[in-house]
Amino acid sequence: MSRAAGDRGEVYGAERSGLLPYCVCNMCGHRFFLPRAHCPACLSSDVSVTASDVTGKLVAFTVIRRVFSEPVAVGIADFGGLLVHGNMTTAEGLAVGMEVRVAGASTSGSPLLAPAGRTT
Amino acid sequence: MSSSAGSDCSVSILSYSEAHDPRPLFERPEMLKTPAHRSIPSAMSAAGVSAGKVDLVMLYDAFTTMVMLEVEAAGLAERGKGWKYAEENSFGPESSTPINTNGGTLNTTQPAFMSGGGVILHEALEQLCGRAGRRQVKGAQRAMVNAIGGIMNHSTTIVLGGV
Numbered sequence A: 001m002s003r004a005a006g007d008r009g010e011v012y013g014a015e016r017s018g019l020l021p022y023c024v025c026n027m028c029g030h031r032f033f034l035p036r037a038h039c040p041a042c043l044s045s046d047v048s049v050t051a052s053d054v055t056g057k058l059v060a061f062t063v064i065r066r067v068f069s070e071p072v073a074v075g076i077a078d079f080g081g082l083l084v085h086g087n088m089t090t091a092e093g094l095a096v097g098m099e100v101r102v103a104g105a106s107t108s109g110s111p112l113l114a115p116a117g118r119t120t
Numbered sequence B: 001m002s003s004s005a006g007s008d009c010s011v012s013i014l015s016y017s018e019a020h021d022p023r024p025l026f027e028r029p030e031m032l033k034t035p036a037h038r039s040i041p042s043a044m045s046a047a048g049v050s051a052g053k054v055d056l057v058m059l060y061d062a063f064t065t066m067v068m069l070e071v072e073a074a075g076l077a078e079r080g081k082g083w084k085y086a087e088e089n090s091f092g093p094e095s096s097t098p099i100n101t102n103g104g105t106l107n108t109t110q111p112a113f114m115s116g117g118g119v120i121l122h123e124a125l126e127q128l129c130g131r132a133g134r135r136q137v138k139g140a141q142r143a144m145v146n147a148i149g150g151i152m153n154h155s156t157t158i159v160l161g162g163v
C-alpha cells in the first residue's frame, strides 16, 4: 500500500499488524522511517508513505534496568538500509546481527521489534 | 560568590561557532560523530587555542554520555575513548584541564531553561572573574563553553577570555 504523505497518520500505525511503516522519496528513492515533509537526502517534498512486511538485522541494542520494574531493551535495526529504532519485545537472548521483525507498537509510539528466530 | 561579587568584571567572546545535524541519532552512519565535532574545533581554531590549552572547559551535560562525546569532540580523547579520559584524569580546578568545575547540570538537577546559561555559562563567567571561591581555577584567563541542543542535533561553542 502506498499513499500521499498527508495520509501518513493512517499508515503509521501499521506496526499493529506487523508491518513496517516508512516514507519513500519519489524523486531519489531514499527511504526513511521518521515521517518528514521533505526527503532528508534530496530535500524533495514529493514523499509517499507506505508499509511492508520485512525483516531487518539488529545493529545495536541496550538493556535498561530499573528498580521495581522488568529490564527493558531498546534497539536499532537495519531493514535493508532503512534504519529504525524501537523497543524490543524481550531483554533476553539479544545479539547484534540477529534478525528482527516488527511486532506491534509500543505505548510511546515506537515500533516493537521482536527476534525473528534466526541469527546471521 | 566570593566577596568580590558585584564589582565590575569584563569577559570577551574570542570566538563562536555552531553546527547542526537534523538527523535522528539512529539514522547517522557514525553515531559518535556529533555536531560538537565541528563546532568545538572550529571555535578553538578561530581563537587560536586547543582544549588542552584553555584554563577551563564547560560542557553541557544533560546526560553523562554528552560529556564523553564533547571531551572527544574537543580532542582531549580519541573517538570512543572519552570514558578512559574520565577514568585517568581529574576534572577538578587543580587539574591540567578543569572541566565543569561546578559539577555541571548533572550536579544541579538539569534546571529547565537555565541549564546552558545559568549553570554552564555562568560558571565560566564566575571563573574568569575570579569569583569561584573554593572552585577557583588559579589564574583562569580562557574558557571554552559548549552547548548541545536536541538529541545531539545542535552544538554551539564559544571561547571566552577574561580581560
Ligand SMILES: [Zn+2]
Pocket: A025, A026, A027, A028, A029, A030, A039, A040, A041, A042, A043, A044
Ligand atoms: Zn529524495
